[in-house]
Amino acid sequence: MSRFLDRFSRLKPELDTGFSSTASGRFLNENGIPNVRRSGLNPLEKYSWYHLMINLNSWRFIVLLILGYISINILFAVIYYTIGIEHLTGINRSNFLDELMDVFFFSSQTFTTVGYGRIAPVGFLASLVATFEAFIGLLFFAIATGLFYGRFSRPRAFLKFSENALIAPYQGVTALMLRLAPYKNNLLTDAEVIITAAISNRDQSDSQTEFFILKTELSKISTLVLNWTVVHKIDQDSPFFGGVEELLKSANVEVFVQIRAFDEGFASTVVQRTSFTTDEIVVGAKFLPMFRPSADHKTTILDLDKISAFEKVNLP
Amino acid sequence: MSRFLDRFSRLKPELDTGFSSTASGRFLNENGIPNVRRSGLNPLEKYSWYHLMINLNSWRFIVLLILGYISINILFAVIYYTIGIEHLTGINRSNFLDELMDVFFFSSQTFTTVGYGRIAPVGFLASLVATFEAFIGLLFFAIATGLFYGRFSRPRAFLKFSENALIAPYQGVTALMLRLAPYKNNLLTDAEVIITAAISNRDQSDSQTEFFILKTELSKISTLVLNWTVVHKIDQDSPFFGGVEELLKSANVEVFVQIRAFDEGFASTVVQRTSFTTDEIVVGAKFLPMFRPSADHKTTILDLDKISAFEKVNLP
């Protein structure tokens, strides 16, 4: 352990990361979401339903809307049926199931405000429920409109990260390198990176974790259009100085990366994060190039499927 | 009073808080809203109805929409009735109440654009009013759509604060501590805190208030995922130096806290404030821990119901 402590005695650990020295497990999941579970609140309080709705996978969101639509119509169908189908013109008495079907369709024609009129409410109660149902339907689609807009307009950075962080040769010594690139037709300017390493002793289960900001060669890129290979030179100021391979064997290392940039399409700051754990760090490798000139030399082509591509090399 | 003045002679009071030395009562309410009433304007000018609508409690907002819907339909029902129900096909003459009901339902079927057609306008005046009513209805739901979206997308920080600020032991001396934590599944980065203390002599009713920025150990946290215990060390530069208990007996103290952070879900800066008055400051206590590892040690659990939990201790 002394070698472990020695390593860090010269460096000033980072205190304001927001992560705790005594927290458990991974700090950030690979998708950037913190590994924290909240307790002591009722379920409604715990979640911002808006955040949930706008981050939900597209297919699940549509299915949720359909389920909501069908459920509300079934509910109203039951209400109309209970009021009595004689209060809905155009529905013929037949068996229970056919009557319920007709009422269900009447309900959906009201909810969506199509209102053919072939079936229409007569009498106070049925008309009142229909009045209320049309109102609910319009609010349902008003809310859906807002959710659709919230979903498409939520600013995201659309960055792909390499699967691994590499320890590569750099200017005669070694450096920790990772790669990222924008993968959609978005324009990011003033991209900044902050890399933090969380290191804890692997042998002691509840050992304290130390945090270190890793200095990068470039902390800011004016226009992020191609790939960016973020480089942290392993010099005396680096917590990795003095033998990365031994460190990775004796300690749990988590390297988290936060990219912040301005996206011109969204006209908003966007942030994206990821993290690399001990087993995702490859010692003695360097990234293979991921862009090349087009055949006519008039354009640069960015090969996004090669973002993680590397080859093993010997370290100096 | 001289002891009161002595206390502050070394320190430079804060002039640019925006609060006045001669204002009355509490500066900030506990929910962060300033304690100011505006006069000299007509009611329409005084309020941003948009701010009102989007901050209204959800249930009240829905009720407001329902009341608006019902009122507008009653109004139009009266107009149609005045024009004469013979201009609406499908309405049978009967007693006044039934006729008015039918007209009310016709009105709502037009306003919501359901338009079954069982009742439809005939003749110039009734048709004209119906044309106008459908237009108003569509604008009503257009505005409701915008308000719904404004309501869910309004950026909020979703932070819980501890009920009390504590005077706790810290590094051999004492410190003013308060605690905050994000309680929803939101991601806050670059969280900054500014604490200001407003101190006035309790014995003199219209005494001047002095404002002091309280320096904190950490002013910024990169990623606010767990709780943050904000610490103001009570050293020579602190207005609390030289006996906090006596100060709290002889002066009115209000400590206001402003947290500003970037919320990734809303992709916006968010601000939240609170304040602690003299009786909300507990001398000689320290916070109990509010997070723990999960049973399988793979996750950290944040106990939000323990955010205010403290135990009394002796001060050095």
Add this chain to the structure above:
Amino acid sequence: MSRFLDRFSRLKPELDTGFSSTASGRFLNENGIPNVRRSGLNPLEKYSWYHLMINLNSWRFIVLLILGYISINILFAVIYYTIGIEHLTGINRSNFLDELMDVFFFSSQTFTTVGYGRIAPVGFLASLVATFEAFIGLLFFAIATGLFYGRFSRPRAFLKFSENALIAPYQGVTALMLRLAPYKNNLLTDAEVIITAAISNRDQSDSQTEFFILKTELSKISTLVLNWTVVHKIDQDSPFFGGVEELLKSANVEVFVQIRAFDEGFASTVVQRTSFTTDEIVVGAKFLPMFRPSADHKTTILDLDKISAFEKVNLP
């Protein structure tokens, strides 16, 4: 003129205001809009119709929507009439005006998608036009929804400025003072002010204008809840040093003020500007207080109708 030049020889004029030394007339109108007319573009290019729509006075906006609604329906009525009213069931032949009215109402029932059905299209052409009209109607209200939302959510600072800027006594010398206050229930934080003075020789019609940033006692206020009296001390560094009254007689002076703050309701930066011309600057006056405690001393009352109130005083 030499006294005029002498005055400014010590000072460094401001070059990056964006205003030109040789422009004409007032630089900013009192509402903060620059006094510039654009030429050399066709009218469509010159205006952002979106900016126009969202800044239009509310009543004019509603009237515009109504006019659009009526016009489009008249247009479609003419189209249907031309196709022939025999293609619309439910319209009885009568005189031209009554037929056109019926067709107009059918058009509005389609455009708003009410679709009672008492009148409905039959045959290819009428049905095709109706299909297209319903589509146009839905887009019309989709666009109106977006414009309503854009209108209410446009961030504004809601600040009132005093009508005059005063030259008042201050710390033994004089200072240029102006006052501003937020007048709605909005919360502004980190409010910053930039004041610039544009001074040109009154006797020469096309004289050069010099620009000077006026330093203020406080350039930033943390929380702008009451009024802010912005103070520019007239010391050696001020362009007004050495006799303000003579300067105001011999020169055209325009003082423009820009306030920038963060509005928590809109969660956005907001900016508001105004300007004071030579005749709006009052020499030898000071502002009267505009806030007072409530009767029960529990709240501060801000009297917004007194924002411009001042009394004449002698200058030192």
Add this chain to the structure above:
Amino acid sequence: MSRFLDRFSRLKPELDTGFSSTASGRFLNENGIPNVRRSGLNPLEKYSWYHLMINLNSWRFIVLLILGYISINILFAVIYYTIGIEHLTGINRSNFLDELMDVFFFSSQTFTTVGYGRIAPVGFLASLVATFEAFIGLLFFAIATGLFYGRFSRPRAFLKFSENALIAPYQGVTALMLRLAPYKNNLLTDAEVIITAAISNRDQSDSQTEFFILKTELSKISTLVLNWTVVHKIDQDSPFFGGVEELLKSANVEVFVQIRAFDEGFASTVVQRTSFTTDEIVVGAKFLPMFRPSADHKTTILDLDKISAFEKVNLP
């Protein structure tokens, strides 16, 4: 080549532009979009369809909506026809084409929720499809509403740039100048410029490109209301020092300009870029004035059609 290298030996090339020294072709197209093609992804991944939709030319967007509307209705028409037109009241049997037309119109009346009712579904399958079609229709217009709003509210800088960058006389030496002006009724504040020059040897096809930030006389303008002539003085620190004409003959030069400002209408940061290639740089010219006083001297007129206007001059 040595003269080429000599030129730059004193200067520190810019490493963090985001553009690569070995990329191909122009770096930025004239409209500011980077000249990069992405590969290695499936088409769905490669594009943010939201960015596509909101940047699409207005006419193309409307046409796309119309095509979508027509296609979906044709699809549903086929489905209803397959179910059997006997399940739709009000459709008379006739020839295939007329029946399909009627079904198409019924479909559009459902999709748009007009629902006249002259044709209405009867029976389970047709009613079910109609229920689903009305739901789809409402989602279609909900999405269109969001896209319209996204389109008009997307913050843009609305700046026109001069067609050429000029090498003009300036303070006894020469300077690179370009001109820009806002051309709509937008208000831009705190406008900043960053100019970068990318220079590569013309004779060698895959030569390295060097990047240099060009220092400007003013890097920031408080309020951008008239034109801004951005000036880069060609002194010893400039990569153009020592003979611009020869440089332009032997090297490929691309000057890219990025303007960032705060737009008050959109209450958002806006960015706009352009670039000038070797043949767009004119040596020995100066810009002609593009603003003048109005006839009554009360307003300044900005002649936007003269933004590129220049006259040839001799250089010192």
